Amino acid sequence: MRQGVAETRESVQDDPRWARSRAAILKAAATLLRQEGPSAVTHQRLAKQAGVARATVYRHWPRTEALLLQVMAAEGFPFFQHPTIPIRAWLHTRLRELADDLAQPAVQATTLTLMHGALWDRDIAAQRDQLVGVLTERVAAALDVAHDAGEMPQPPDPADAVAALVGPLLYRTALQAGAVSDTLIETLVEQVMTGRAASVPLDRALQQRSVQPSAP
Amino acid sequence: MRQGVAETRESVQDDPRWARSRAAILKAAATLLRQEGPSAVTHQRLAKQAGVARATVYRHWPRTEALLLQVMAAEGFPFFQHPTIPIRAWLHTRLRELADDLAQPAVQATTLTLMHGALWDRDIAAQRDQLVGVLTERVAAALDVAHDAGEMPQPPDPADAVAALVGPLLYRTALQAGAVSDTLIETLVEQVMTGRAASVPLDRALQQRSVQPSAP
DNA sequence: CAAACTATGAGACATTTTGTCTCAGTGTTG
DNA sequence: CAACACTGAGACAAAATGTCTCATAGTTTG
Numbered sequence: 001m002r003q004g005v006a007e008t009r010e011s012v013q014d015d016p017r018w019a020r021s022r023a024a025i026l027k028a029a030a031t032l033l034r035q036e037g038p039s040a041v042t043h044q045r046l047a048k049q050a051g052v053a054r055a056t057v058y059r060h061w062p063r064t065e066a067l068l069l070q071v072m073a074a075e076g077f078p079f080f081q082h083p084t085i086p087i088r089a090w091l092h093t094r095l096r097e098l099a100d101d102l103a104q105p106a107v108q109a110t111t112l113t114l115m116h117g118a119l120w121d122r123d124i125a126a127q128r129d130q131l132v133g134v135l136t137e138r139v140a141a142a143l144d145v146a147h148d149a150g151e152m153p154q155p156p157d158p159a160d161a162v163a164a165l166v167g168p169l170l171y172r173t174a175l176q177a178g179a180v181s182d183t184l185i186e187t188l189v190e191q192v193m194t195g196r197a198a199s200v201p202l203d204r205a206l207q208q209r210s211v212q213p214s215a216p
Numbered sequence: 217m218r219q220g221v222a223e224t225r226e227s228v229q230d231d232p233r234w235a236r237s238r239a240a241i242l243k244a245a246a247t248l249l250r251q252e253g254p255s256a257v258t259h260q261r262l263a264k265q266a267g268v269a270r271a272t273v274y275r276h277w278p279r280t281e282a283l284l285l286q287v288m289a290a291e292g293f294p295f296f297q298h299p300t301i302p303i304r305a306w307l308h309t310r311l312r313e314l315a316d317d318l319a320q321p322a323v324q325a326t327t328l329t330l331m332h333g334a335l336w337d338r339d340i341a342a343q344r345d346q347l348v349g350v351l352t353e354r355v356a357a358a359l360d361v362a363h364d365a366g367e368m369p370q371p372p373d374p375a376d377a378v379a380a381l382v383g384p385l386l387y388r389t390a391l392q393a394g395a396v397s398d399t400l401i402e403t404l405v406e407q408v409m410t411g412r413a414a415s416v417p418l419d420r421a422l423q424q425r426s427v428q429p430s431a432p
Numbered sequence: 433c434a435a436a437c438t439a440t441g442a443g444a445c446a447t448t449t450t451g452t453c454t455c456a457g458t459g460t461t462g
Numbered sequence: 463c464a465a466c467a468c469t470g471a472g473a474c475a476a477a478a479t480g481t482c483t484c485a486t487a488g489t490t491t492g
Binding site: 035036037038039105108109112113115116117118119120125128129131132136156157159160162163164166167168169170171172174175176177178181183184187188191192194 | 251252253254255321324325328329331332333334335336341344345347348372373375376378379380382383384385386387388390391392393394397399400403404407408
């Protein structure tokens with residue numbers, strides 16, 4: 001970028017004009033994604049929405065895919081951190097936070113665009129894998145705490161536990177288009193914490209993990 | 217359609233040429249969706265892929281959105297039919313079928329496009345609601361059978377049960393990008409059938425059901 | 433403060449894509 | 463065989479896309 005001249009100061013861009021444009025475009029991208037979906041995130045629409053010139057959008061993000069990825073990555077993931085005992089109560093609170101977050105249209109837009117786009121875009125798939133990895137690690141840590149505290153008989157497979165806890169929230173939010181009740185959360189926590197059913201000796205759950213996108 | 221002349225024979229189109237073109241375009245749409253995603257499903261790409269003229273694609277589907285919806289609706293939903301006792305075993309087999317289906321790239325493409333597109337397209341949202349409705353009804357029927365057979369202490373809320381059963385499969389398939397193990401299925405079935413945790417007297421689960429798309 | 437930078441806005445420009453239309457050719461039906 | 467209807471090929475205007483130039487103005491440096 002930057003007027004064709006090679007970068008002078010590393011890759012850090014501290015020019016306030018550049019930062020302003022970047023912020024405006026990012027905000028515009030988030031708005032367009034939320035209101036009309038990824039297909040509305042074009043350089044032309046972005047320029048109009050952000051109040052900048054079309055060329056400026058091209059200078060910042062030659063490819064809109066990278067911009068969309070930036071929007072999805074910007075969210076961060078402040079959930080399931082710092083487990084405390086009893087884990088049941090902690091889990092309930094965290095799942096409630098996540099459910100409230102997933103109730104927001106903007107979050108639904110980024111989450112589903114991430115899941116959807118990962119099927120065909122290698123970079124989006126990497127972003128998705130990273131998010132899933134973080135989430136699994138945090139829940140695994142919490143389950144360890146619970147087991148150490150004697151709150152669980154046998155620690156389940158972390159990946160399975162995350163699927164059993166978060167999967168229903170996703171289903172309720174994205175497919176049933178409804179609110180997550182505290183009753184549902186309570187049921188899920190109790191089910192997972194009780195550690196019902198078979199343990200996982202040779203679990204083939206993640207055997208084909210992290211598949212690459214593109215045509216099969 | 218049809219050369220500008222008003223429709224002569226209702227809306228049924230039995231001309232073999234028309235049927236051939238339609239089938240070729242539908243097949244092309246499914247292929248493009250699976251391999252490159254919804255953004256690749258344009259009239260131009262469809263024409264090339266289907267081996268028909270561009271004008272023909274416009275004649276059949278002036279809007280590609282309707283075509284995509286057709287592709288997603290064409291799948292049907294042959295799952296969770298005809299419950300038999302014991303429901304545990306029946307549920308296990310049905311969930312295995314669904315998981316195997318969800319493992320296919322083509323099914324992932326249509327399913328996630330349905331969830332994703334429903335956020336901004338009213339028609340897609342309707343299609344999604346219909347799918348969810350059918351699924352919930354079938355599982356509810358199965359749970360009734362289980363309860364009548366004394367297999368379950370207290371019948372859970374059907375919507376919650378579906379979320380608890382199918383949600384994890386979706387999470388494993390679409391986010392963790394992994395295979396669904398029989399162990400996971402067994403765990404899920406056991407958790408739901410045991411009817412652990414609070415019953416659902418005044419469940420607010422689906423209070424904001426079937427929200428309309430478009431900008432918030 | 434003044435000069436050297438550097439991102440921006442506005443627009444030109446060629447190219448591609450999109451949507452609509454016409455018309456001759458041909459498969460289909462009666 | 464004759465009337466009908468869909469298709470393919472292409473023309474066409476409009477819109478979108480990607481790249482470029484240059485004057486202007488905001489920013490940093492001396």
